[in-house]
Every structure is written in structure tokens, then in C-alpha cells.
Amino acid sequence: MTPEFAAQTPPRGGRRTLAREFVLTYLVLAVLVGGLLSLVSMWTVNRLERHLQQIDMGMALERVRGEFLSGKDVGRPDRFFHGEPGGDTFPRWLRQVEPGFTRLEHNDRDWHVMADDRDGVRYMLLRDYTAFEERRAHSHWVTVCSVGGGLLVAFLLGGALTRRFLRPLTRLAEQVVTRPELPPQTRLAQAYPENEIGRLAAAFDITYNQLEAALQREKLFTADVSHELRTPLTVISSSCELLLDDPALPAANRAKLQRMHAASREIHQQLAAYLMLSRGNAAADGFAQSDIATVVNEEVLHWSPRATQIGLRMESAIAPQNAAAQAPYYPAALLRIVLSNLIRNALQHAASGTCIALRASATTFEVADDGPGIADTVKPRVFSPFVRGGAANSDNLGLGLSLVQRICEHQGWRVTLDTAPGQGTRFLIDLSKR
Incomplete structure (x- = not known):
């Protein structure tokens, strides 16, 4: 492993971090689940309220109609009507109301209407639910704000917990970057619990230490080969120089010795080049x-x-x-x-x-x-x-x-x-x- 490894490591300040991905994923899931639960809850409450109001209005209409038929006073006449369906006895805005339970808006007021036909006569009961609808809208907004506040708290807690859970992983990444500066066969897993991060650190220790040992063997092999080959090459080169100094050496033999001498120098230079490459950042200043x-x-x-x-x-x-x-x-x-x-x-x-x-x-x-x-x-x-x-x-x-x-x-x-x-x-x- 060489110092260039650290230079190739992605910067810590990248836009997309694992912690940010976790927090964003958690937020999206919280919004989707919270929103879905809120919509289902509001829909269920509205259906339940409508059903209960329909039962209550039906019972009230039955009671008022009984009192009317028995000649008793039914209370406010502008809330109870009877007559031919769609007839003039009904206010104009109620003439098109069908039998059953209905919600209407009239004169900026919210009305619940219950109509029932008996023997060709339509009986209709009204109730002013304006205050109730206002309270219900207010409760809906309270619910929405509560869900939003809960999501915000969940987002903040999720971010804090995510950073806490990922802090050991971030520390492991920093140690991996600076691992070449540590002594050989250093084990990072000793500083982590035996969980997923600890197993990741142990796997890195095994892989890195194996690579470190293999690289060390390669460096020693290159150095040994270079050293062992340089000795006979030096002998060959010096012998050639001694023979070339002999003035009685025939020209044909001199030419062969010169080729041998040049070849030994070339091999010596090639060994130096291979040794330089094996050292990674070694300079080539020593070459001719x-x-x-x-x-x-x-x-x-x-x-x-x-x-x-x-x-x-x-x-x-x-x-x-x-x-x-x-x-x-x-x-x-x-x-x-x-x-x-x-x-x-x-x-x-x-x-x-x-x-x-x-x-x-x-x-x-x-x-x-x-x-x-x-x-x-x-x-x-x-x-x-x-x-x-x-x-x-x-x-x-x-x-x-x-x-x-x-x-x-x-x-x-x-x-x-x-x-x-x-x-x-x-x-x-x-x-x-x-």
C-alpha cells in the first residue's frame, strides 16, 4: 500500500453521505406513512361521524314526527317541515333534497338535513352544525400540525440516531485512509464491538494485512533478485574490462567482448529500472x-x-x-x-x-x-x-x-x-x- 492510496480516497465532504441517505430515507418513509395514516384516520373519523349523525338525526326526526302527529308542540317551526315532496311548504333551498341524511351550506351556515317520506308526505328536520364544523376543522388542523411536529421530531431524532450509529463507520473509514501510516499487521477491529462494523473492520484487517504481506514479499524478492544478479554482472563487466585492456586481444574477440560488456551494462541498468518501479515513488536521477x-x-x-x-x-x-x-x-x-x-x-x-x-x-x-x-x-x-x-x-x-x-x-x-x-x-x- 502506498501514500497515493490516501490521495485517491473520495473527500469526506461529498454531497451524498450514508448518514444523509439514511436520514432522507427515514424522512420520506415517515412522511409517507404519517400522511397515509393521517388520511386514513381522518377518512375513518369522517365516515364514523357521518354515520353517527345520520343515526342521531333519524332518531330525532322520528321523535319530532311522533310529537307532531300526536298534536304536541315540536319546537322551532323553521327546523321542522312536512308536506308534499318538493312542495311550497319547504324553503326553496330544501325542495331538491332527497330522502336520507344530507349536509348543506346555506347563508354561510352548515346544516345537517334528515328527510323521510311516509304515505306521500315528506318530513324534514334541520340542525345547525356550523359551530361543530368549525371545531372539526380546527381539530383537523391540530391533527395536521401534530403530525407535522411529530415528523419534525422524528426527523431530528432520526438524524441524531443515524449519526450516532454511523459514527463508528466514519471513524473506521478515517482509519482505513491512514492505515498505511500505521505499523505492519495492525488490527483495526480490536477497537470495535463484535457487530456488523466490527466484522467489516476484521474483514478489512485480513485483506489489508494479506496484501501488505504479499507486497512485502514482492519488495524483498525484487531486492534479492536485484542484489543477487548484480554480483555476477559486476564480475562479467569487470572481466570484460580487464580483457579489453589487453593490447594483444584479436579484433574479432574484442568486438565480442565489447558486445558482452555493453549487454552486462544494459542488464544492470534494466535491473535498476525494475527496482525503481517496485519502489513506486523512487526517482530516476541515478540513470545515465x-x-x-x-x-x-x-x-x-x-x-x-x-x-x-x-x-x-x-x-x-x-x-x-x-x-x-x-x-x-x-x-x-x-x-x-x-x-x-x-x-x-x-x-x-x-x-x-x-x-x-x-x-x-x-x-x-x-x-x-x-x-x-x-x-x-x-x-x-x-x-x-x-x-x-x-x-x-x-x-x-x-x-x-x-x-x-x-x-x-x-x-x-x-x-x-x-x-x-x-x-x-x-x-x-x-x-x-x-
Whole structure:
């Protein structure tokens, strides 16, 4: 795990947090459930009130009608009417009332009306329920305000409880971000109870510590390999230097020793490059520097015999430089690794009889071929480790282009792929800093 991990972590102040999602979900559910319960309650109460009022008005009409038929005084005459249905004995606004219970508004008053027909005569009783309706409306508003207040209290309590429940999860997230700064094999789960968050912390401990151990093994392996290979390479290099100092050495042997000496130096530089990549943020200041043109010429000279052997043709074109301007220098070993892997990739996948072209300027170089190109199914994964094209042989492990991308990312270079089936492949490396 590297310090870059913390830089890739989403900011804490994001708009959509888990606590906010919980609170909003709780609020929506509370509003829906509270609103539904309020509507059902109000509808039920209204139906019950209407039913009770209908029973009460029916009983009152039956009593008043009995008193009327027996000749007794029925009280206020403007509240009890009888006569032919729709006749003049009824006020105009009551003539269209059907038998049964009815609620009416007249002269800004609320009236409950009960009508019943007996032997062709309609009996009608009125009651003024204006005050009752006002109290009922007031009670409805009280109910609505109570529900709203309850929802507000529930929202505040839900927010407080949600933050309390999520506080350990937030603390765990902060510890996960700063985990690379803690000692190896640190266990975060010890600070949490054995609930879901504790199990999450334990799962992270297991995964992180396994990754940490694997990374440590990889670093030790890289360091051990680099150390163990440098010793014989130093012996080879020093032996070559001693033999090259012999003036009696034949010219043919001198040329072979020079090639061996150069190869040992190149392997030594490659080991240093691989060790640098394994350390993540290590600088490349210790490498010998070179311009692009020199490295391109060396690689063309090195790979041309191999291209000719398999029936391919290599071409190179280097853009002329301004005599007054100094060409920029880059780590020579990294340039060679990138360029040689791109050329090797072209040699392995280009069909016989095609051309491999190298073009370079002061800050860019490219390797292009007019071979079969890269299939659309492989193109998105071409820089992934262990991905091989259809024409790759058994010696190709699918690591060359992955190594190219790793070096470019380390140095801040840009690598661009331009390919299509049947139209060749072109890799462009731009060494100008991003």
C-alpha cells in the first residue's frame, strides 16, 4: 500500500453521505406513512361521524314526527317541515333534497338535513352544525400540525440516531485512509464491538494485512533478485574490462567482448529500472541520460538483424533539431526498455513482409507497423499484464506493454495507441511532462 492510496480516497465532504441517505430515507418513509395514516384516520373519523349523525338525526326526526302527529308542540317551526315532496311548504333551498341524511351550506351556515317520506308526505328536520364544523376543522388542523411536529421530531431524532450509529463507520473509514501510516499487521477491529462494523473492520484487517504481506514479499524478492544478479554482472563487466585492456586481444574477440560488456551494462541498468518501479515513488536521477535520437539509432541497429531474419523491414526517421537548441535528455535505460518492448511487440505480431517504422523528434517517438492490427476485443486490455495477442508465441508472457505503461506513468510520459483490425498498429510516446 502506498501514500497515493490516501490521495485517491473520495473527500469526506461529498454531497451524498450514508448518514444523509439514511436520514432522507427515514424522512420520506415517515412522511409517507404519517400522511397515509393521517388520511386514513381522518377518512375513518369522517365516515364514523357521518354515520353517527345520520343515526342521531333519524332518531330525532322520528321523535319530532311522533310529537307532531300526536298534536304536541315540536319546537322551532323553521327546523321542522312536512308536506308534499318538493312542495311550497319547504324553503326553496330544501325542495331538491332527497330522502336520507344530507349536509348543506346555506347563508354561510352548515346544516345537517334528515328527510323521510311516509304515505306521500315528506318530513324534514334541520340542525345547525356550523359551530361543530368549525371545531372539526380546527381539530383537523391540530391533527395536521401534530403530525407535522411529530415528523419534525422524528426527523431530528432520526438524524441524531443515524449519526450516532454511523459514527463508528466514519471513524473506521478515517482509519482505513491512514492505515498505511500505521505499523505492519495492525488490527483495526480490536477497537470495535463484535457487530456488523466490527466484522467489516476484521474483514478489512485480513485483506489489508494479506496484501501488505504479499507486497512485502514482492519488495524483498525484487531486492534479492536485484542484489543477487548484480554480483555476477559486476564480475562479467569487470572481466570484460580487464580483457579489453589487453593490447594483444584479436579484433574479432574484442568486438565480442565489447558486445558482452555493453549487454552486462544494459542488464544492470534494466535491473535498476525494475527496482525503481517496485519502489513506486523512487526517482530516476541515478540513470545515465541520453537524447531520444541516440537511443532510437542504437535500438534500430540492435533489432534490424532480427527483423531481417523473420522477413520484416525496419525504417527510422529522426526529425532534424535546431542547431541552437539543446535536445532534452531522459533516463537512457528507461528509453531503451520502452522502445525495445515496443519493437519486440511489433516483431512478434506483425505478419511477414511488413514494415516496422520508427519516427522520433526531440520529445516524442513512435513505433508503427502495417501488420494485422489489434483486435477490438484485445485493445481495451492491451496494457494489462499477461494479455497476449493471437499471434504471440510461447515466449511472450504478455508483460512488455504493461511494463511500457508502468514506466510512462512513473515518468509522467503519455503513451497513445492507434490501431484497427487490418490497418496496423502505432504506439506514440510523448515525453513532455504533463
